[in-house]
Amino acid sequence: MITTGFRQLFDRFNHGLWPCAIIIGHTLLGTFLVYSTPRSSLAFLALVSSFFSLYYFKADTRFKIVAGVLLALVVIPVVGVRNIFYLEVIFQICVFAALALGLNIVVGFAGLLDLGYVAFYAVGAYLWAFFGSQQFYVLHFAPGTQPSNLPFLLPGDAFYLFMFLAIIVAAITGVFLGLPVLRLRGDYLAIVTLGFGEVIRVLANNLDKPLNFTNGPQGITPIQRPTMPEPLVDSFNNVFGSLIGHQASIADMYNVMFYFLALAMIIVIIFVTRRIDDSKIGRAWTAVREDETAAIAMGIPLVRMKLAAFAMGASFAGVMGVLLAASRTFISPESFSFMQSIGVLTMVILGGSGSIPGAILGAATVTLLNLQILQGFSLYLSELRQSDAVIPLINFAWRDLSTQLDPAKYQRLLFGLILILMMIFRPGGLIPAKRRKRRLAGEEAVTEQ
Amino acid sequence: MNRFLQSINARELIRPLGQMVVFSLGSAIVLSSIVLTLALGLDQTAVGLALQDKYNVSLYTYTLVNLPQVVIDGLTIGFVYAAIALGYTMVYGVLEFINFAHSEIFAVGAFVGVEILIALDHSGLLRSASLGMSYVLLTFAIISGMVAAGALAVTVERVAYRPLRGASRLVPLISAIGVSFLLQDLIRLVEGLTTGDFNRIFPSFGNFDQRLNFGKLALGETTINLGISIKSIIVIVAAMLMLMGLNYLVNATRIGKAIRAVAQDRPTASLMGINVNRIISITFLVGGLLGGAAGVLYALKFTRIDPFVGFFPGLKAFAAAVLGGIGNLTGALLGGIVLGMLETFAGSYMGVFTMGAAGSEYKDIFAFSILILVLIFRPQGLMGENVGQKA
Numbered sequence: 001m002i003t004t005g006f007r008q009l010f011d012r013f014n015h016g017l018w019p020c021a022i023i024i025g026h027t028l029l030g031t032f033l034v035y036s037t038p039r040s041s042l043a044f045l046a047l048v049s050s051f052f053s054l055y056y057f058k059a060d061t062r063f064k065i066v067a068g069v070l071l072a073l074v075v076i077p078v079v080g081v082r083n084i085f086y087l088e089v090i091f092q093i094c095v096f097a098a099l100a101l102g103l104n105i106v107v108g109f110a111g112l113l114d115l116g117y118v119a120f121y122a123v124g125a126y127l128w129a130f131f132g133s134q135q136f137y138v139l140h141f142a143p144g145t146q147p148s149n150l151p152f153l154l155p156g157d158a159f160y161l162f163m164f165l166a167i168i169v170a171a172i173t174g175v176f177l178g179l180p181v182l183r184l185r186g187d188y189l190a191i192v193t194l195g196f197g198e199v200i201r202v203l204a205n206n207l208d209k210p211l212n213f214t215n216g217p218q219g220i221t222p223i224q225r226p227t228m229p230e231p232l233v234d235s236f237n238n239v240f241g242s243l244i245g246h247q248a249s250i251a252d253m254y255n256v257m258f259y260f261l262a263l264a265m266i267i268v269i270i271f272v273t274r275r276i277d278d279s280k281i282g283r284a285w286t287a288v289r290e291d292e293t294a295a296i297a298m299g300i301p302l303v304r305m306k307l308a309a310f311a312m313g314a315s316f317a318g319v320m321g322v323l324l325a326a327s328r329t330f331i332s333p334e335s336f337s338f339m340q341s342i343g344v345l346t347m348v349i350l351g352g353s354g355s356i357p358g359a360i361l362g363a364a365t366v367t368l369l370n371l372q373i374l375q376g377f378s379l380y381l382s383e384l385r386q387s388d389a390v391i392p393l394i395n396f397a398w399r400d401l402s403t404q405l406d407p408a409k410y411q412r413l414l415f416g417l418i419l420i421l422m423m424i425f426r427p428g429g430l431i432p433a434k435r436r437k438r439r440l441a442g443e444e445a446v447t448e449q
Numbered sequence: 450m451n452r453f454l455q456s457i458n459a460r461e462l463i464r465p466l467g468q469m470v471v472f473s474l475g476s477a478i479v480l481s482s483i484v485l486t487l488a489l490g491l492d493q494t495a496v497g498l499a500l501q502d503k504y505n506v507s508l509y510t511y512t513l514v515n516l517p518q519v520v521i522d523g524l525t526i527g528f529v530y531a532a533i534a535l536g537y538t539m540v541y542g543v544l545e546f547i548n549f550a551h552s553e554i555f556a557v558g559a560f561v562g563v564e565i566l567i568a569l570d571h572s573g574l575l576r577s578a579s580l581g582m583s584y585v586l587l588t589f590a591i592i593s594g595m596v597a598a599g600a601l602a603v604t605v606e607r608v609a610y611r612p613l614r615g616a617s618r619l620v621p622l623i624s625a626i627g628v629s630f631l632l633q634d635l636i637r638l639v640e641g642l643t644t645g646d647f648n649r650i651f652p653s654f655g656n657f658d659q660r661l662n663f664g665k666l667a668l669g670e671t672t673i674n675l676g677i678s679i680k681s682i683i684v685i686v687a688a689m690l691m692l693m694g695l696n697y698l699v700n701a702t703r704i705g706k707a708i709r710a711v712a713q714d715r716p717t718a719s720l721m722g723i724n725v726n727r728i729i730s731i732t733f734l735v736g737g738l739l740g741g742a743a744g745v746l747y748a749l750k751f752t753r754i755d756p757f758v759g760f761f762p763g764l765k766a767f768a769a770a771v772l773g774g775i776g777n778l779t780g781a782l783l784g785g786i787v788l789g790m791l792e793t794f795a796g797s798y799m800g801v802f803t804m805g806a807a808g809s810e811y812k813d814i815f816a817f818s819i820l821i822l823v824l825i826f827r828p829q830g831l832m833g834e835n836v837g838q839k840a
Binding site for chain 2: 111113115180181184185186187188190191192194195196198199202203205206209210338339342345349402405410412413415416417418419420423424427
């Protein structure tokens, strides 16, 4: 009932000049809210959701492209530099969206459940962390005993080279893992990839001896940042300085640059994914996903196709790993736990496996839930704890509430709930993949007769 | 009484006992001889000399001295793995589905048992208990853990798996991963709200921490202590009893026959008048009971538990089930014992044999390496039918 009512309302405004007006209005409203309130989650949601009104409403493609470019390249950097917290959240959304898009190829297109996806992310991150830091000179020292004032092994320029290297290295890792295990049926594959993820994490944790490759649980820091084009800071300040209200520092501009890099990666990934999905390989993946036996019978080289999916997903994660290491200038094995893998999986499942806009929506939703809503809830609870308020009816003083009840630390609960509820009530995800939608519509027609 | 005794199928009680003894002795002998041969071979190399420098003991003697304790530790953890692995393998046999949440069922069993003992400890009952009474209380804690875990397993099946039956393979698996994560944080939430701390310690009572010493064996300058802690005996005996009980249930009762029928062919079984849903519930119940008991035994052996305690034992038990041949009860038993032994041997000796480069910190991923090797070279497991390639 509610959905049909919503759909009617939606359709009424989805023609003529209405969409353009709504998109512009939504974007302006979001921008204004974020611009005027420094740290409000709601204002931020209003701005981020304007991407989705951009996606959903029918409008001229040229208008959409111009609006999207303006929103992504002008509005968000300006608002973000004004309040660096927003830029950080947006950057995380972008990183997770890229990871979700990569996992979406493996899980959504080829139907291979990969529970150790962050292992490839770790491979990329440690690749740059090792070559872009002092770690090479520390090889023979135990963690914590190395001399100070060591030089960096490679200059910042090498970062751009390593983004390409990471694609190759992560893809090779994916092939090496995939070759033995891809013959297995889906659920075994899930457990083996989980094991592989743990192996990589344990290796990162323990490869500080006999030679100190990873610096153990302390992690590697500092890591070289990429070189930034010199005039970027000045020109940015000249153009947008008055809007931002203060001079953007170099650190601010690094955040903007990483955001741009992540955005560029997302666009590349979307482009590659869409082209491949429409190609012979994409069709082969669909066939493999729907029925392996039939796919073999049709002459599809099963293992090679699975390997291609695995390697492609891995290479995207590898690039994002390099980006993460450079943007954080610090990495440790903790960032690559099993929970991260499940987090990315949750994003794919929530958005709709096999669906590109779904993966981005999932990544945005889960990241926002984690960073904004759960944390906001935590803050609210701790405020209540300090007040004299009492829960009515049961007469329980908020002050006595255990400090263990910190919603921001209950990500597992969130991921678990999302996974179960999506599987039971909406296995296709929030934005189901197109091909699947068409087939389901046909089935309904058959049952209605 | 006489008729009851006659109705018991004695063969089904003796066979698993024999299997357990054979598997334990067999894996102990094979692994010990491998380790001792390695030690003899490496004795005069850099590895042996390094040890000689450090502790003034030859590698061979060092290996031999530690051997009895390693075997017993391996057996103890091996039986715990076997009890958990049976839960995986039974569910897999009936539904062809990896119950990912089984590791949290195990953790819930451990928490319920330990919380009950802690409550008894606070009431002073544990400290004043006589020796006999402390065994009764331990049994009570184990049974409570079993009941809670069994009830939880049935509930999880009803809520999160049954609606998804008939969907594609990955759908219930993803739901199971969700349940696993949800339960981990629910345990943390409940423990955090009620006790303010989610690392719980098994209270020490009775004579469980003592060691039985069988004497010493002189070997050059050093001596070998032949002994076993009472904890380990309890864990091994309790696990053996449960495994025998399970074997009897599956192989010699009507319910067991129904379980096997459903595992073989669900539609046909339902045509024969078997209530398939009920049998699936019973399968989950039995797996949960075993998992819960294993949880309390694990807590008894390792003392400290936290909400994520189930993760590694669960995964290793799954590896054990695959190693033995998933869907096969005897296989799970064999796999559990072999994996527990292998892991303990590797954890104890790898550090010495590699001169400290790779030691017990790699113990946790050792099981995965075995899992991957088994899946590559013998996907049907040591004694299973070939299910690895079944579509």
